[in-house]
Amino acid sequence: xxxxxxxxxxxxxxxxxxxxxxxxPISNHLYFYWYRQILGQKVEFLVSFYNNEISxxxxxxDDQFSVERPDGSNxxxxxxxxxxxxxxxxxxxxxxxxKLFFGSGTQLSVL
Amino acid sequence: xxxVKQSPQSLIVQKGGISIIxxxxxxTAFDYFPWYQQFPGKGPALLIAIRPDVSEKKEGxxxxxxxxxxxxxxxxxxxxxxGDSATYFCAAGVMDSNYQxxxxxxxxxxxxx
Numbered sequence: 407x408x409x410x411x412x413x414x415x416x417x418x419x420x421x422x423x424x425x426x427x428x429x430x431p432i433s434n435h436l437y438f439y440w441y442r443q444i445l446g447q448k449v450e451f452l453v454s455f456y457n458n459e460i461s462x463x464x465x466x467x468d469d470q471f472s473v474e475r476p477d478g479s480n481x482x483x484x485x486x487x488x489x490x491x492x493x494x495x496x497x498x499x500x501x502x503x504x505k506l507f508f509g510s511g512t513q514l515s516v517l
Numbered sequence: 518x519x520x521v522k523q524s525p526q527s528l529i530v531q532k533g534g535i536s537i538i539x540x541x542x543x544x545t546a547f548d549y550f551p552w553y554q555q556f557p558g559k560g561p562a563l564l565i566a567i568r569p570d571v572s573e574k575k576e577g578x579x580x581x582x583x584x585x586x587x588x589x590x591x592x593x594x595x596x597x598x599x600g601d602s603a604t605y606f607c608a609a610g611v612m613d614s615n616y617q618x619x620x621x622x623x624x625x626x627x628x629x630x
Contacts, residue, residue: 410560439617449553449561449606449620462617497560504549504612508560 408432412498412509419488420517427483427512429498438481439499439506440473442466449497455481488516519544521609523621531629536594538624540607543588547609551618552581552592555604564605565592597628 411430419425431438440452453463453473460473472484481500485492493516499506522541530536540550551566567574567581567590574581580593594601604625608618 448622505563510560
C-alpha cells in the first residue's frame, strides 16, 4: 500500500534555529496537511495545502511557519526560529478525498 | 463550537470484552466522523468513518454508532484483543472544507490478556 514518508524521524535543534521537516505524500493525492502532537496528546491541525497554496491554517501556524511544495513530490514545513514550545511530533498527511494518510512523523526537540 | 470531546481518557478492558469510546461535538455543520488508531511511534491510521446519513457502520469487530440528535458518536470494539491496545482518536470535519479535521483528545486503550 502506498505510504506517506517523512524525514528525518528525529530532529534536535537549538532554540532560535531554523528547521525544515520533509514529507513525500502519496503520489496521486491532492490535499496535503501538517499536524502536530505533543507528548502523545491531542493531534492539532496546523495547515492544509491544495492546488499549490495554503487552503486553511490554524492559530498555531503563525509567521514562523511556512510550507512549500517545491517540486512534484516533496512537501515541506519550515519553522524559521524555533521555540521550546515547538517541541512535538509533526505529522504530514495527504489525501485524495476524505481519507487522510499519515506519515510516521518527525519528533522535533528544541533545546 | 469547534471542539470534539472524547471520553474516557484511558480504558482497560479484558481480552474478549467490548471496548466503548465516546465522542461529542457541537458544530452541526460537521458531516464526516472518522476514528483513527495510533500505535506508539506511528502516525494515526484511519480505522473506520461514518457520515451522518446512517446511524451505524460496522467493519469487522469495529462499529461506529452515530446519534445525530444528541450530537454524539461512539466506537465499539467487539471481542477486544491485546493487539487492539493503542490510542484511539475520534475526529470530525466538514467535507467541503478541504477535509480539515477537528480531533478529540484521544483514548489510551489497554486490552489485558
